[in-house]
Amino acid sequence: MSADRREFLARSTKLLFLTGAAQLAFEAVLRGEPETAPNYETTGHWWAMTIDIEKCIGCGNCVRACKEENDVPREPYYFRTWVERYHVPEGDIERPQVDSPNGGYDGFPEKYRSGDGSKNFFVPKLCNHCAHSPCVQVCPVGATFLSPDGVVLVDKTYCLGCRYCVQACPYGCRFIDPRTETVDKCSLCYHRITKGLTTACCETCPTQSRVLGDLKDPKDPIHEFLRTHKVQVLKPQMATGSKVFYNGLDGSVR
Protein backbone atom coordinates (compact mmCIF):
# COMPACT_ATOMS: atom_id res chain seq x y z
CA MET A 1 0.00 0.00 0.00
CA SER A 2 2.73 2.47 0.95
CA ALA A 3 4.63 1.62 -2.26
CA ASP A 4 1.53 2.52 -4.25
CA ARG A 5 1.25 5.88 -2.57
CA ARG A 6 4.89 6.68 -3.21
CA GLU A 7 4.43 5.75 -6.82
CA PHE A 8 1.35 7.94 -7.04
CA LEU A 9 3.20 10.92 -5.59
CA ALA A 10 6.17 10.44 -7.89
CA ARG A 11 3.86 10.24 -10.88
CA SER A 12 1.95 13.37 -9.84
CA THR A 13 5.18 15.31 -9.39
CA LYS A 14 6.37 14.31 -12.84
CA LEU A 15 3.05 15.28 -14.33
CA LEU A 16 3.26 18.62 -12.63
CA PHE A 17 6.58 19.47 -14.21
CA LEU A 18 5.43 18.34 -17.60
CA THR A 19 2.24 20.36 -17.64
CA GLY A 20 2.08 23.64 -19.44
CA ALA A 21 -0.96 24.87 -17.60
CA ALA A 22 0.98 26.75 -14.97
CA GLN A 23 3.06 28.39 -17.67
CA LEU A 24 0.00 29.54 -19.60
CA ALA A 25 -1.60 30.96 -16.49
CA PHE A 26 1.36 33.10 -15.51
CA GLU A 27 2.78 33.92 -18.92
CA ALA A 28 1.23 37.38 -19.10
CA VAL A 29 2.67 38.29 -15.70
CA LEU A 30 6.19 37.17 -16.51
CA ARG A 31 6.46 38.55 -20.04
CA GLY A 32 7.46 42.04 -19.06
CA GLU A 33 6.67 45.17 -21.02
CA PRO A 34 7.10 45.26 -24.82
CA GLU A 35 10.02 47.42 -25.97
CA THR A 36 9.17 50.95 -26.93
CA ALA A 37 9.93 52.35 -30.37
CA PRO A 38 8.88 56.00 -30.38
CA ASN A 39 9.06 56.89 -34.09
CA TYR A 40 8.86 53.51 -35.71
CA GLU A 41 5.81 51.28 -35.94
CA THR A 42 7.15 47.74 -36.22
CA THR A 43 3.92 46.32 -37.58
CA GLY A 44 3.54 49.06 -40.19
CA HIS A 45 6.28 47.77 -42.49
CA TRP A 46 7.17 44.68 -44.49
CA TRP A 47 10.65 45.13 -45.90
CA ALA A 48 11.87 43.73 -49.19
CA MET A 49 14.53 44.49 -51.78
CA THR A 50 14.64 44.55 -55.55
CA ILE A 51 17.86 43.84 -57.44
CA ASP A 52 18.08 44.69 -61.12
CA ILE A 53 20.81 42.45 -62.56
CA GLU A 54 20.67 44.39 -65.81
CA LYS A 55 21.88 47.46 -63.94
CA CYS A 56 24.59 45.86 -61.77
CA ILE A 57 28.07 46.89 -62.89
CA GLY A 58 30.01 44.86 -60.32
CA CYS A 59 31.72 47.89 -58.77
CA GLY A 60 31.66 46.33 -55.28
CA ASN A 61 30.36 49.51 -53.61
CA CYS A 62 27.70 47.50 -51.76
CA VAL A 63 30.25 45.02 -50.40
CA ARG A 64 32.56 47.75 -49.12
CA ALA A 65 29.73 49.85 -47.72
CA CYS A 66 28.23 46.87 -45.91
CA LYS A 67 31.51 46.05 -44.23
CA GLU A 68 31.95 49.67 -43.13
CA GLU A 69 28.40 50.05 -41.89
CA ASN A 70 28.06 46.75 -40.08
CA ASP A 71 31.57 46.13 -38.79
CA VAL A 72 31.88 42.89 -40.77
CA PRO A 73 35.36 41.33 -40.36
CA ARG A 74 37.43 42.46 -43.35
CA GLU A 75 39.73 39.45 -43.23
CA PRO A 76 39.22 36.56 -43.33
CA TYR A 77 36.65 37.26 -45.97
CA TYR A 78 33.20 37.05 -44.47
CA PHE A 79 30.27 38.86 -46.03
CA ARG A 80 26.77 40.02 -45.30
CA THR A 81 26.48 40.90 -48.96
CA TRP A 82 28.71 39.91 -51.86
CA VAL A 83 28.71 39.99 -55.64
CA GLU A 84 29.13 36.95 -57.89
CA ARG A 85 30.29 37.02 -61.50
CA TYR A 86 28.65 34.50 -63.81
CA HIS A 87 30.27 33.25 -67.01
CA VAL A 88 27.81 31.09 -68.94
CA PRO A 89 29.12 29.33 -72.05
CA GLU A 90 26.63 29.61 -74.90
CA GLY A 91 23.47 27.68 -74.15
CA ASP A 92 24.96 25.80 -71.23
CA ILE A 93 23.05 27.23 -68.30
CA GLU A 94 23.65 24.12 -66.22
CA ARG A 95 27.38 24.67 -66.00
CA PRO A 96 28.08 28.34 -65.32
CA GLN A 97 31.49 29.41 -64.08
CA VAL A 98 30.99 31.52 -60.99
CA ASP A 99 33.62 33.53 -59.21
CA SER A 100 33.57 36.17 -56.51
CA PRO A 101 37.13 37.31 -55.73
CA ASN A 102 37.05 38.62 -52.16
CA GLY A 103 33.29 38.83 -52.54
CA GLY A 104 33.76 41.64 -55.02
CA TYR A 105 35.34 43.86 -52.36
CA ASP A 106 38.22 44.81 -54.68
CA GLY A 107 36.14 44.71 -57.85
CA PHE A 108 36.43 42.14 -60.62
CA PRO A 109 39.68 42.04 -62.60
CA GLU A 110 38.82 41.31 -66.24
CA LYS A 111 39.03 37.57 -66.78
CA TYR A 112 36.85 36.77 -69.78
CA ARG A 113 36.85 37.99 -73.37
CA SER A 114 33.98 39.36 -75.31
CA GLY A 115 32.89 37.61 -78.49
CA ASP A 116 33.39 34.00 -77.34
CA GLY A 117 29.66 33.38 -77.33
CA SER A 118 29.45 33.40 -73.55
CA LYS A 119 27.12 35.40 -71.37
CA ASN A 120 28.60 37.37 -68.48
CA PHE A 121 26.87 39.23 -65.71
CA PHE A 122 27.00 40.07 -62.02
CA VAL A 123 24.63 38.85 -59.33
CA PRO A 124 24.65 40.67 -55.97
CA LYS A 125 23.60 38.44 -53.10
CA LEU A 126 22.49 38.99 -49.54
CA CYS A 127 20.10 37.52 -47.01
CA ASN A 128 16.73 37.04 -48.72
CA HIS A 129 14.81 37.87 -45.54
CA CYS A 130 12.54 34.93 -46.16
CA ALA A 131 9.01 35.01 -44.79
CA HIS A 132 9.27 31.25 -44.11
CA SER A 133 12.94 31.01 -43.37
CA PRO A 134 14.63 27.64 -42.76
CA CYS A 135 17.28 29.34 -40.59
CA VAL A 136 14.64 30.61 -38.18
CA GLN A 137 13.01 27.20 -37.97
CA VAL A 138 16.18 25.38 -36.92
CA CYS A 139 17.42 27.78 -34.24
CA PRO A 140 17.12 25.85 -30.98
CA VAL A 141 17.06 28.89 -28.69
CA GLY A 142 15.14 31.57 -30.58
CA ALA A 143 18.27 33.61 -31.27
CA THR A 144 17.34 34.13 -34.91
CA PHE A 145 13.88 35.26 -35.83
CA LEU A 146 11.67 37.07 -38.30
CA SER A 147 10.83 40.49 -36.92
CA PRO A 148 7.25 41.79 -37.21
CA ASP A 149 8.41 44.05 -40.05
CA GLY A 150 9.82 41.18 -42.09
CA VAL A 151 13.55 41.24 -41.32
CA VAL A 152 15.44 38.10 -40.27
CA LEU A 153 17.54 39.24 -37.32
CA VAL A 154 20.01 37.69 -34.90
CA ASP A 155 19.96 38.05 -31.13
CA LYS A 156 23.71 38.11 -30.56
CA THR A 157 23.50 37.89 -26.81
CA TYR A 158 21.40 34.76 -27.05
CA CYS A 159 23.12 32.90 -29.93
CA LEU A 160 24.96 29.75 -28.88
CA GLY A 161 27.06 29.55 -32.04
CA CYS A 162 25.73 26.08 -32.81
CA ARG A 163 25.81 26.67 -36.59
CA TYR A 164 22.51 24.96 -37.37
CA CYS A 165 21.26 28.07 -39.14
CA VAL A 166 24.47 28.38 -41.17
CA GLN A 167 23.76 24.95 -42.61
CA ALA A 168 20.04 25.57 -42.99
CA CYS A 169 20.29 28.73 -45.10
CA PRO A 170 19.90 27.65 -48.75
CA TYR A 171 21.58 30.86 -49.92
CA GLY A 172 24.79 30.70 -47.88
CA CYS A 173 24.08 34.03 -46.26
CA ARG A 174 25.29 33.27 -42.74
CA PHE A 175 28.72 33.02 -41.15
CA ILE A 176 30.20 32.68 -37.70
CA ASP A 177 31.87 35.90 -36.58
CA PRO A 178 35.34 34.74 -35.48
CA ARG A 179 35.50 37.48 -32.83
CA THR A 180 32.37 36.51 -30.95
CA GLU A 181 31.76 32.92 -32.12
CA THR A 182 28.15 33.87 -32.75
CA VAL A 183 26.34 33.93 -36.05
CA ASP A 184 26.21 37.04 -38.18
CA LYS A 185 24.25 37.94 -41.27
CA CYS A 186 22.62 40.80 -43.17
CA SER A 187 20.25 42.67 -40.86
CA LEU A 188 18.90 44.72 -43.79
CA CYS A 189 20.60 47.58 -41.91
CA TYR A 190 17.85 47.39 -39.31
CA HIS A 191 19.49 50.28 -37.43
CA ARG A 192 19.14 52.42 -40.55
CA ILE A 193 15.76 51.46 -41.97
CA THR A 194 14.08 52.00 -38.61
CA LYS A 195 15.48 55.56 -38.65
CA GLY A 196 14.10 56.32 -42.10
CA LEU A 197 17.38 55.75 -43.96
CA THR A 198 17.93 53.17 -46.67
CA THR A 199 20.43 50.32 -46.30
CA ALA A 200 24.14 51.04 -46.74
CA CYS A 201 24.26 48.92 -49.92
CA CYS A 202 21.31 50.73 -51.51
CA GLU A 203 22.66 54.10 -50.38
CA THR A 204 25.95 53.51 -52.21
CA CYS A 205 24.70 51.60 -55.27
CA PRO A 206 25.65 53.97 -58.12
CA THR A 207 23.18 52.53 -60.64
CA GLN A 208 20.23 51.97 -58.29
CA SER A 209 20.47 48.29 -59.09
CA ARG A 210 19.56 47.52 -55.48
CA VAL A 211 16.54 49.28 -54.03
CA LEU A 212 15.03 48.78 -50.61
CA GLY A 213 11.24 48.68 -50.53
CA ASP A 214 8.42 48.53 -48.04
CA LEU A 215 5.66 46.21 -49.27
CA LYS A 216 3.22 47.57 -46.69
CA ASP A 217 3.62 51.14 -47.92
CA PRO A 218 1.24 51.56 -50.88
CA LYS A 219 3.22 54.59 -52.09
CA ASP A 220 6.56 52.77 -52.21
CA PRO A 221 7.99 52.56 -55.77
CA ILE A 222 8.69 48.85 -55.18
CA HIS A 223 5.10 48.09 -56.20
CA GLU A 224 5.61 49.79 -59.55
CA PHE A 225 8.86 47.87 -60.03
CA LEU A 226 7.29 44.50 -59.22
CA ARG A 227 4.40 45.24 -61.58
CA THR A 228 6.47 46.32 -64.53
CA HIS A 229 9.35 43.83 -64.34
CA LYS A 230 9.56 40.06 -64.74
CA VAL A 231 11.00 39.31 -61.32
CA GLN A 232 12.16 36.07 -59.75
CA VAL A 233 13.54 35.02 -56.38
CA LEU A 234 16.51 32.74 -55.83
CA LYS A 235 15.72 29.02 -55.52
CA PRO A 236 11.92 29.42 -55.72
CA GLN A 237 11.59 25.62 -55.40
CA MET A 238 12.70 25.95 -51.78
CA ALA A 239 9.49 27.87 -50.97
CA THR A 240 11.29 30.07 -48.47
CA GLY A 241 9.15 33.12 -49.11
CA SER A 242 12.20 35.12 -50.21
CA LYS A 243 11.70 38.87 -50.30
CA VAL A 244 14.70 39.76 -52.48
CA PHE A 245 13.30 40.07 -56.00
CA TYR A 246 15.66 39.89 -58.98
CA ASN A 247 14.97 41.39 -62.35
CA GLY A 248 16.78 39.70 -65.24
CA LEU A 249 17.71 36.62 -63.22
CA ASP A 250 19.25 34.04 -65.52
CA GLY A 251 18.38 30.35 -65.20
CA SER A 252 22.04 29.56 -64.52
CA VAL A 253 22.06 31.46 -61.22
CA ARG A 254 22.19 29.19 -58.21
Next chain:
Amino acid sequence: MGVRFGHRGHLFRVAGLFVAGVLAFLVLQALLVPKGFGVYGHYRAGALEENRVRPVAFAGRAACVECHSDVPDAMKGGRHEKIHCEACHGPLAGHAGDPAEKKAVRPDSKVLCARCHAANVARPAKFPQVEVAEHAGGEACTTCHVAHNPGMMKEATK
Protein backbone atom coordinates in the same frame (compact mmCIF):
# COMPACT_ATOMS: atom_id res chain seq x y z
CA MET B 1 -16.88 6.90 8.73
CA GLY B 2 -13.88 7.71 10.86
CA VAL B 3 -11.73 5.57 8.61
CA ARG B 4 -12.74 7.51 5.45
CA PHE B 5 -11.98 10.96 6.86
CA GLY B 6 -8.78 9.71 8.46
CA HIS B 7 -7.21 9.70 5.04
CA ARG B 8 -7.82 13.43 4.51
CA GLY B 9 -4.20 14.12 5.45
CA HIS B 10 -3.03 12.46 2.26
CA LEU B 11 -5.03 14.90 0.15
CA PHE B 12 -3.43 17.87 1.90
CA ARG B 13 -0.01 16.37 1.35
CA VAL B 14 -0.67 15.97 -2.39
CA ALA B 15 -2.09 19.47 -2.57
CA GLY B 16 0.99 20.78 -0.75
CA LEU B 17 3.28 19.04 -3.23
CA PHE B 18 1.29 20.45 -6.12
CA VAL B 19 1.62 23.99 -4.81
CA ALA B 20 5.34 23.50 -4.13
CA GLY B 21 5.76 22.18 -7.66
CA VAL B 22 3.99 25.17 -9.21
CA LEU B 23 6.13 27.55 -7.15
CA ALA B 24 9.31 25.74 -8.16
CA PHE B 25 8.24 25.95 -11.81
CA LEU B 26 7.51 29.67 -11.58
CA VAL B 27 10.78 30.43 -9.85
CA LEU B 28 12.77 28.45 -12.42
CA GLN B 29 10.88 30.06 -15.30
CA ALA B 30 11.49 33.54 -13.94
CA LEU B 31 15.18 32.76 -13.58
CA LEU B 32 15.73 30.99 -16.90
CA VAL B 33 13.44 32.70 -19.42
CA PRO B 34 14.86 36.08 -20.45
CA LYS B 35 12.80 39.23 -20.18
CA GLY B 36 10.55 39.90 -23.13
CA PHE B 37 10.77 36.39 -24.54
CA GLY B 38 7.57 35.53 -26.38
CA VAL B 39 6.13 39.03 -26.72
CA TYR B 40 6.29 38.99 -30.53
CA GLY B 41 7.26 35.37 -31.08
CA HIS B 42 9.80 32.75 -30.08
CA TYR B 43 12.54 35.29 -29.38
CA ARG B 44 13.55 38.07 -27.02
CA ALA B 45 11.66 41.30 -27.79
CA GLY B 46 14.69 43.28 -26.60
CA ALA B 47 16.74 41.92 -29.51
CA LEU B 48 14.78 44.19 -31.87
CA GLU B 49 15.85 47.24 -29.90
CA GLU B 50 19.45 46.02 -29.71
CA ASN B 51 19.54 45.66 -33.49
CA ARG B 52 18.10 49.14 -33.80
CA VAL B 53 20.39 51.18 -31.59
CA ARG B 54 23.68 50.75 -33.46
CA PRO B 55 25.21 53.95 -34.85
CA VAL B 56 25.18 54.55 -38.61
CA ALA B 57 28.31 55.01 -40.74
CA PHE B 58 26.64 56.40 -43.87
CA ALA B 59 24.75 59.61 -43.15
CA GLY B 60 22.55 59.48 -46.25
CA ARG B 61 22.12 61.99 -49.05
CA ALA B 62 19.58 64.12 -47.20
CA ALA B 63 22.12 64.86 -44.46
CA CYS B 64 24.82 65.78 -47.03
CA VAL B 65 22.70 68.27 -48.96
CA GLU B 66 21.69 70.07 -45.78
CA CYS B 67 25.06 71.84 -46.00
CA HIS B 68 26.27 71.02 -49.53
CA SER B 69 23.16 72.27 -51.26
CA ASP B 70 25.17 73.45 -54.28
CA VAL B 71 26.18 69.93 -55.30
CA PRO B 72 22.74 68.63 -56.38
CA ASP B 73 22.52 71.69 -58.64
CA ALA B 74 25.92 70.90 -60.13
CA MET B 75 24.80 67.30 -60.75
CA LYS B 76 21.48 68.25 -62.29
CA GLY B 77 20.87 66.78 -65.72
CA GLY B 78 24.16 64.88 -65.65
CA ARG B 79 24.64 61.13 -65.78
CA HIS B 80 25.73 61.04 -62.14
CA GLU B 81 22.64 62.90 -60.96
CA LYS B 82 21.03 59.97 -59.17
CA ILE B 83 24.18 58.73 -57.44
CA HIS B 84 24.19 59.37 -53.72
CA CYS B 85 27.13 61.31 -52.28
CA GLU B 86 28.59 58.53 -50.16
CA ALA B 87 28.72 56.10 -53.07
CA CYS B 88 31.91 57.93 -54.10
CA HIS B 89 32.90 59.91 -51.01
CA GLY B 90 32.62 57.01 -48.57
CA PRO B 91 30.94 56.77 -45.15
CA LEU B 92 30.65 60.27 -43.68
CA ALA B 93 28.25 60.10 -40.76
CA GLY B 94 31.15 61.25 -38.56
CA HIS B 95 31.68 64.30 -40.78
CA ALA B 96 27.95 65.03 -40.85
CA GLY B 97 27.86 64.97 -37.04
CA ASP B 98 31.00 67.09 -36.57
CA PRO B 99 31.95 68.87 -39.82
CA ALA B 100 34.70 70.96 -38.23
CA GLU B 101 36.67 68.12 -36.66
CA LYS B 102 36.13 65.28 -39.10
CA LYS B 103 37.01 66.28 -42.62
CA ALA B 104 36.02 64.35 -45.69
CA VAL B 105 38.87 63.17 -47.92
CA ARG B 106 38.67 63.78 -51.66
CA PRO B 107 38.73 60.39 -53.37
CA ASP B 108 41.47 59.55 -55.87
CA SER B 109 39.73 59.64 -59.25
CA LYS B 110 42.17 57.18 -60.83
CA VAL B 111 41.03 54.48 -58.43
CA LEU B 112 37.45 55.57 -57.92
CA CYS B 113 36.30 56.04 -61.52
CA ALA B 114 37.87 52.76 -62.66
CA ARG B 115 35.79 50.80 -60.16
CA CYS B 116 32.74 51.50 -62.25
CA HIS B 117 34.08 52.48 -65.65
CA ALA B 118 37.00 50.08 -66.31
CA ALA B 119 36.01 47.84 -69.23
CA ASN B 120 34.64 44.47 -68.16
CA VAL B 121 32.63 42.05 -70.30
CA ALA B 122 30.36 41.20 -67.36
CA ARG B 123 29.15 44.82 -67.18
CA PRO B 124 26.00 45.72 -69.07
CA ALA B 125 27.05 46.58 -72.63
CA LYS B 126 25.29 49.97 -72.54
CA PHE B 127 27.18 51.10 -69.47
CA PRO B 128 30.00 53.57 -70.34
CA GLN B 129 33.32 51.75 -70.04
CA VAL B 130 36.89 52.53 -71.07
CA GLU B 131 40.22 50.71 -71.22
CA VAL B 132 41.67 52.90 -68.49
CA ALA B 133 45.33 52.74 -69.56
CA GLU B 134 44.52 53.56 -73.21
CA HIS B 135 41.91 56.17 -72.43
CA ALA B 136 43.68 58.20 -69.78
CA GLY B 137 47.36 57.29 -70.15
CA GLY B 138 47.97 57.56 -66.43
CA GLU B 139 46.29 60.94 -66.15
CA ALA B 140 43.70 61.49 -63.40
CA CYS B 141 40.13 61.33 -64.71
CA THR B 142 39.31 64.69 -63.17
CA THR B 143 41.98 66.38 -65.31
CA CYS B 144 39.41 66.40 -68.13
CA HIS B 145 36.07 65.29 -66.61
CA VAL B 146 33.89 67.05 -64.08
CA ALA B 147 33.19 64.29 -61.56
CA HIS B 148 29.77 65.57 -60.52
CA ASN B 149 28.68 65.93 -64.16
CA PRO B 150 30.96 63.72 -66.30
CA GLY B 151 29.45 64.83 -69.61
CA MET B 152 30.99 68.26 -69.02
CA MET B 153 34.64 68.67 -69.88
CA LYS B 154 36.96 71.01 -68.04
CA GLU B 155 37.93 74.24 -69.78
CA ALA B 156 41.61 73.40 -70.40
CA THR B 157 40.86 70.26 -72.37
CA LYS B 158 37.94 71.39 -74.49
